[in-house]
Amino acid sequence: MKRYDKYISAVTSLNNFKAKMPMYEEMQDSDTKSLIYSGYINHYQHTFELSWKICKQLMGYEGIADAETGSPNTILRACLHNGYIDNWNLWKKALTSRNDWTHIYSGDDVEDAVKTISTDYVPMFNELADKVEEKIVELYNDGLIPEAEIDDTIIELAENGKPYSPKR
Template identity: 30%
Template sequence: MMKGTEPMAETDKDIRWVQRFENFCRAFGELELAIEIDTPSRVERAGLIQFYEMSFELAWKIMKDYLEEEGYEIQSPRAAIKQAFQSGLIADGESWLKALKDRNLTVHTYDEATAMEVERRIRTTYFPNLTELHTTFQGMIQK
């Protein structure tokens, strides 16, 4: 289960990325539970993908909010990912861009074979990326 989700100091709650991080933690927690299901049914797989979509959406918006606070102008998820990589917030910009592509694919289409392939990538790459982002921002809040 998630570690380090203590309540934030009152001053932190006024910072946009910190507010959004609270929502991310909830979605990420649901994704974490879905990941624990080793052989999901079709419905469970669809839920896992939905929790991934929510977590990913909040993740890029956290990056955007944080980077804007740092003085960058961010206009899109792609721009947020690229700048987050350049700024050292994320380690693997390429896999985040692939995650964006998959998020866009799963939002607009549903095909069981595609869903199974996206599930594999969520488990092997995207969930670890989201976990790393969670750890990074949790560390910033605890400072």
Template identity: 30%
Template sequence: MKKYENFCSNLASLERADQEDLENEFIISGIIDKFSLQFELTWKLLKELLSFEGRNAARTGSPREIIKESYAVYDFIDEQTYLAMLHDRNDMTHLYDGKAARELVTEILRAYIPAFRDLKKNLEDKYGFRLQQF
């Protein structure tokens, strides 16, 4: 599977998170894991697209640099939301209590899933069928 297909497939799974038992610690953990994977797939897809656009920042392996460059190239990316995702993804290893995990899941449902949906729609509008090559 290519990056765009993986991005879409994982997003479809993550979008069902609000239908799960959000009191179950295993479900909460699974949603957080799916979010982490979705974030990885997202910045790596953006890296590929930046390379396609001929941007030098695509050579870096840094998610932060890819997000910042993507914000400069694509007017539909909310830099602060994606930097917050990066921060939350990086801090996930420090989630030891259930309250913090539930708060992260709330943010995933409230802001991050809609941001991934918007990104998918906007990339489809911009690239159309060419996305299948990524």
């Protein structure tokens, strides 16, 4: 599934950045640091988009009616009710952050955003990745994923129970 592969790749990148955070915090060149942080925030926004869209796709395979709408808020509520996510308040905060950080300019705000992504949202995305992997295997085994979507990713997940992607 292409969307799944993109989501896992995005989550992996966020995890890699988080692991290198101490190095970035020590940077003396504020312009470079600001550019790196801005990229991290943009990557968060991209990962957030992929997160609710992969859930929408999977819930569509399950026949969940709420997955028909394109609203991130509606999809996230359906995710909560269908076991994709557990912490509604955190996901709602993540949605608000995604919207608010589109126009973030202040150095202090940027640093606060980076810390929030690392401490709150990266673990949230990792948890969702695990749930999505479980759902893919379940849907594959139940024959609910269309033939056109069946690829090596799904087969490897279903047969080995291991992520297709590099370790997060």
